[in-house]
Amino acid sequence: MILSLDLDSEVPIYLQIRDRIVEAIASGELAEGSSLPSTRQLAVDLGINFHTVNKAYDLLRQEGLLRINRKSGALVQRDARTGPPEPGFTDEWETRLRTLLAEAVAHGVDHPAVLGSCAAVLTSFTPTAPTAQGADHGAEQGDSAS
Amino acid sequence: MILSLDLDSEVPIYLQIRDRIVEAIASGELAEGSSLPSTRQLAVDLGINFHTVNKAYDLLRQEGLLRINRKSGALVQRDARTGPPEPGFTDEWETRLRTLLAEAVAHGVDHPAVLGSCAAVLTSFTPTAPTAQGADHGAEQGDSAS
Amino acid sequence: MILSLDLDSEVPIYLQIRDRIVEAIASGELAEGSSLPSTRQLAVDLGINFHTVNKAYDLLRQEGLLRINRKSGALVQRDARTGPPEPGFTDEWETRLRTLLAEAVAHGVDHPAVLGSCAAVLTSFTPTAPTAQGADHGAEQGDSAS
Amino acid sequence: MILSLDLDSEVPIYLQIRDRIVEAIASGELAEGSSLPSTRQLAVDLGINFHTVNKAYDLLRQEGLLRINRKSGALVQRDARTGPPEPGFTDEWETRLRTLLAEAVAHGVDHPAVLGSCAAVLTSFTPTAPTAQGADHGAEQGDSAS
DNA sequence: GTGGTCTAGACCACA
DNA sequence: GTGGTCTAGACCACC
Structure with missing residues (x-):
């Protein structure tokens, strides 16, 4: 730690x-x-x-x-798989997301690139089984951009 | 304003x-x-x-x-169309993006939902489809530019 | 126990x-x-x-x-029936009661509702109606004593 | 203050x-x-x-x-007349109320006396117009005890 | 002026 | 040993 x-x-x-x-x-x-x-x-x-x-x-x-x-x-106390967030979390969070993404767009990053960054960050959160270990069927993100 | x-x-x-x-x-x-x-x-x-x-x-x-x-x-001074961001912008921005997305994931929002929120925010920015690209029925703002 | x-x-x-x-x-x-x-x-x-x-x-x-x-x-050592509390108990207790009730009132619970909660709690303590007094259908516990 | x-x-x-x-x-x-x-x-x-x-x-x-x-x-930020409490407040509060009232009952205060204390505390929260000043029609609490 | 952050050290309550 | 409370003083951010 x-x-x-x-x-x-x-x-x-x-x-x-x-x-x-x-x-x-x-x-x-x-x-x-x-x-x-x-x-x-x-x-x-x-x-x-x-x-x-x-x-x-x-x-x-x-x-x-x-x-x-x-x-x-x-x-x-909680985890990605503990369950859905408390009501009220998402609204406040999306407000901050909007501001952050706006910043990138205003600086000239095009939409597909922004979405690509988001997808990349998300995949960095899933171990994606670096060794041969079962490869838990993750969602296929990243190809929805462009 | x-x-x-x-x-x-x-x-x-x-x-x-x-x-x-x-x-x-x-x-x-x-x-x-x-x-x-x-x-x-x-x-x-x-x-x-x-x-x-x-x-x-x-x-x-x-x-x-x-x-x-x-x-x-x-x-x-600049705009989504002005060009790519200054070098150094993206790294710092992605750090903040990582933290923000981690917050949602830790609270139990699954990856597709997070990516969906990102996409939704981006489409809300879409300036009335500047190129012929599908133009998903977003709000029509932005014709005061140029 | x-x-x-x-x-x-x-x-x-x-x-x-x-x-x-x-x-x-x-x-x-x-x-x-x-x-x-x-x-x-x-x-x-x-x-x-x-x-x-x-x-x-x-x-x-x-x-x-x-x-x-x-x-x-x-x-x-003592009981609801043992007799009245020691002197000094009531004052200190009412101070705490005041704070607790104030909390509910400040949060918008109106006075009748607060008093109703108090009454409901008390009836939940009622040991199967010791006197003939109305005996609002509470849970029946307490016959293991004496 | x-x-x-x-x-x-x-x-x-x-x-x-x-x-x-x-x-x-x-x-x-x-x-x-x-x-x-x-x-x-x-x-x-x-x-x-x-x-x-x-x-x-x-x-x-x-x-x-x-x-x-x-x-x-x-x-x-809020007030007795701001509106009802957030959901979840009452449950936690009643747990503490139960403990506090139990304390009095266990020490020999009889139920009507406990309820009387509650009512007295509540009336102490309403000004009851000490001077001739309009006496805003407050709820009539206190006579439901006994 | 306001609140917010960080440091530092003391003492106590809980398990 | 753990966290909780209180004190004290410094510096910074906001308005």
Whole structure:
């Protein structure tokens, strides 16, 4: 559980931690029930204050992705396969998606390229069985562009 | 040039202004060369401090989307048709895209649904089918450009 | 003596145990003189550390609801019928009641609805209508006492 | 806006602040749209650290009772007359109500007395027009006890 | 002016 | 050992 942080970024550290964990959950690297390092431990590993880690964990808890336990620390609460999102999540999320995609389009990335980037990111979340291991029939994305 | 702002949002006002303008550019509503209202005018229209508008315009200038002349005010500097993005844009943008898509996946939105949302957003930007390409019945905006 | 605990709750486990026992006493399920399982036994049943059970029992003892003998274990010390509360109890309790009811009112529950909830909770405690008083068809528990 | 705190209480300070504000909202002392003192100001007034006030305000924000604004500070977001609570609120609240009422019953307070306390608390939330001032037709609660 | 972030260190509650 | 609370002071972002 080592996260790479950029202490000079304008993105707050606690948000970087949160983002990396969200991505790890999306990619399946952290499955439901997985345990995360304790706040103090992770703070030491990252060379930051434990309050900062605390804030990241608390944010993830509020988002429903983590559950915090006095005994066993932080556990991953949900997962890609836990079920559909809570109502209200999608609307707010699509607003942010719209802004982000608009940014690329305004900068001259054409629609198929944008959609290709989205598809590429999504495939990067599925292991796609690097070894001969069963290759779980993933959706075929990427050819809907163009 | 009427923007809808949410003064109670956790998103800073200057960022909301910037976001709305970026979306207007992406949708073709604001084409290259279009002029924006003066900072003071827009500030009055929105009922906010003109420094806030100034900050939004300056951010857009830094991003290469606006150019600001002392005499002609703010003009849209670039466009979906202007050409490919500056080098360095895409990498940073894809990092943010990755985080945003991860959020949806972690909350249980499956990959096809995510890709569908991306496609839906893009079609909502489509400026009335500039090329003969199928022109999926989107809203018809954008004929004020050129 | 089976208690349902939520190990992931933000309510400490020892408090959950205490709460469930208080509710059992209020409903008449545990009458004065009833014996509770030993701390070690209950700890095993619940799959938790016996110190946690100990802490719950000790808290109940401090509150005057339990008395603990070295030989006969934990016995219910008092009851709804035992008599009026110790002086000082009511003031502190009403302070907490005030806060709790305020929460509902602030969230838009109107006064009659709040009072209705209070009444409903009380009838759920009713030990099979001890006096002739209307006896609104509640669940029938509590005949194991005396 | 002066709150009375007990620094020696085992109830965390930030929770005491939150409780007092909830009660003020319930009693109508703080109506929707009312502004609260800034975190730093209130911290100075109470002689505590501003982070503690911050935590109380943030908790109220999460509960939907406050909205925080960089410009105008904290404003009361909702009210007794704003509308019904969000779904899910009542269930969790009734669980806590059950525990609290059980405590009184177990200590020997009889049901009518408990209900009377509830009614008394509720009437304390309605001003009941202490001066001749219009006496806004409030709900008639309190006589349903006994 | 406002709130937000980060650091640092102390002490306590829980299991 | 875990997380939770409180304090203290610094710096930054927003308006």
